[in-house]
Amino acid sequence: MLESNLIEGLKKGDKHVLKHIYISNKAAFLNFAKKYPISKEEIVDIYQDSIVALRENAINGKIDDLKSTLKTYLFSIGKYMIYKKLKQNKKMHLVDDLLEFETSNELKAFNEINNELSQEQVQLQRAFKNLGQKCKDVLTLFYYRGFNLEEIMVELNYTNKDVVKSQKSRCIKTLKTMILKHNNG
Amino acid sequence: MDKNELIASYFSKTLSKADKKVFDHLMDTDSEFADDVLFHKNLKKSIQKEEQEATKKILQDFEQEKSSSFNYKKIVAASIIVLIGLSCFWYLNTEKTNPNKLFTDNFTPYRNVVQPIVRGETDNDLKTKAFVAYESKKYNEAISYFNEVLASEPSNTILFYKANALLQINKTNDAILIFQDNLKTQDAFQDKNLWYLSLAYLKNNNIEASKQTLSKLLSNHEFKKEEAKLLFEKLD
Numbered sequence: 222m223l224e225s226n227l228i229e230g231l232k233k234g235d236k237h238v239l240k241h242i243y244i245s246n247k248a249a250f251l252n253f254a255k256k257y258p259i260s261k262e263e264i265v266d267i268y269q270d271s272i273v274a275l276r277e278n279a280i281n282g283k284i285d286d287l288k289s290t291l292k293t294y295l296f297s298i299g300k301y302m303i304y305k306k307l308k309q310n311k312k313m314h315l316v317d318d319l320l321e322f323e324t325s326n327e328l329k330a331f332n333e334i335n336n337e338l339s340q341e342q343v344q345l346q347r348a349f350k351n352l353g354q355k356c357k358d359v360l361t362l363f364y365y366r367g368f369n370l371e372e373i374m375v376e377l378n379y380t381n382k383d384v385v386k387s388q389k390s391r392c393i394k395t396l397k398t399m400i401l402k403h404n405n406g
Numbered sequence: 407m408d409k410n411e412l413i414a415s416y417f418s419k420t421l422s423k424a425d426k427k428v429f430d431h432l433m434d435t436d437s438e439f440a441d442d443v444l445f446h447k448n449l450k451k452s453i454q455k456e457e458q459e460a461t462k463k464i465l466q467d468f469e470q471e472k473s474s475s476f477n478y479k480k481i482v483a484a485s486i487i488v489l490i491g492l493s494c495f496w497y498l499n500t501e502k503t504n505p506n507k508l509f510t511d512n513f514t515p516y517r518n519v520v521q522p523i524v525r526g527e528t529d530n531d532l533k534t535k536a537f538v539a540y541e542s543k544k545y546n547e548a549i550s551y552f553n554e555v556l557a558s559e560p561s562n563t564i565l566f567y568k569a570n571a572l573l574q575i576n577k578t579n580d581a582i583l584i585f586q587d588n589l590k591t592q593d594a595f596q597d598k599n600l601w602y603l604s605l606a607y608l609k610n611n612n613i614e615a616s617k618q619t620l621s622k623l624l625s626n627h628e629f630k631k632e633e634a635k636l637l638f639e640k641l642d
Contacts, residue, residue: 236464237554239465243465244468269462269465269466270462272465273458273462276461277454338451338452338455341448342452342455346456349449349456360449360453361453361456363414363417363418364446364449364454365450365454365457367418367419368418396449397445
């Protein structure tokens with residue numbers, strides 16, 4: 222598969238592509254991570270987080286003009302995450318290396334995974350889980366994939382933009398009501 | 407542009423310069439507006455988290471799929487038990503029973519003759535995965551793999567196995583549609599399609615259709631001849 226096709230597949234949330242990337246790089250990643258003092262479970266966990274971050278960066282258009290191969294990029298995310306983990310585990314003395322990473326160009330705009338949510342955000346996530354599928358789809362396309370109303374209309378087969386618009390505001394209203402109820406009840 | 411539209415454009419990054427000015431001004435002067443923007447920012451963050459967790463879950467599932475290898479011996483043992491059970495039924499039980507019981511007594515999903523699976527094989531091929539799932543009785547999983555296979559390579563044979571899996575998870579009507587459709591083309595699975603279609607009708611309590619299908623099978627094919635005869639007699 223072409224790299225650009227892979228990136229396109231990641232953006233679309235194609236499970237097939239996700240699996241292909243996951244499986245085809247896993248052995249090499251585990252092998253590469255062996256030299257660090259981290260357990261295999263932790264490495265697999267980091268590998269999975271790296272793929273999640275890779276997908277997110279693809280969605281945000283941050284790797285549309287990727288200079289390196291996807292694999293190299295994935296590995297640099299992984300390496301960054303390993304360093305962070307080592308630092309957390311206090312096994313990391315190479316702080317300079319991490320600094321170097323943090324200023325590296327490719328990763329400059331790299332999104333952190335596993336960020337803690339604020340209380341409001343946790344509440345919102347809980348409410349979001351309880352929305353109907355239609356609302357989830359519209360809101361995810363808008364807020365996560367960065368689609369505009371017209372693109373959402375095409376993606377979800379709505380008849381016109383206004384329907385999407387009112388659907389979206391209904392969903393937000395529902396969310397707000399859920400939060401309000403929760404806070405008052 | 408009203409306030410809601412301003413916020414929407416802000417998030418889809420389509421604010422014009424002039425609108426951006428209005429937006430910034432409102433952020434400074436209108437606390438309700440600023441609160442609303444914060445709400446949307448929080449929503450964006452929580453959806454991001456939700457997506458990250460969902461993706462991670464998918465990856466963890468890949469990991470599990472890989473480690474749950476197919477247990478050959480167990481399947482053989484189970485097949486033998488089923489065979490013994492079925493033979494006992496045919497020899498001992500000649501009385502008329504209800505359609506549902508007849509169905510469960512007669513139905514075993516057709517064995518995999520398409521994709522031989524070697525123990526310990528680490529093939530990532532979709533078809534192999536589908537049949538590993540099928541043989542391990544993970545029918546929901548098998549169906550989604552079959553669907554993936556079918557998306558790239560339409561095949562009556564794969565459809566036939568998908569229908570078998572559908573029968574297992576009680577999606578009888580879907581299975582019937584597939585068998586009926588398959589019967590429109592002549593192929594080596596014609597007889598098998600007939601047998602399983604008759605069982606599917608039975609499951610739906612449609613005795614007349616089941617009998618008709620059985621008689622088609624009996625008059626043109628050898629497959630399951632004894633079983634089909636017995637079943638036909640019981641339904642008569």
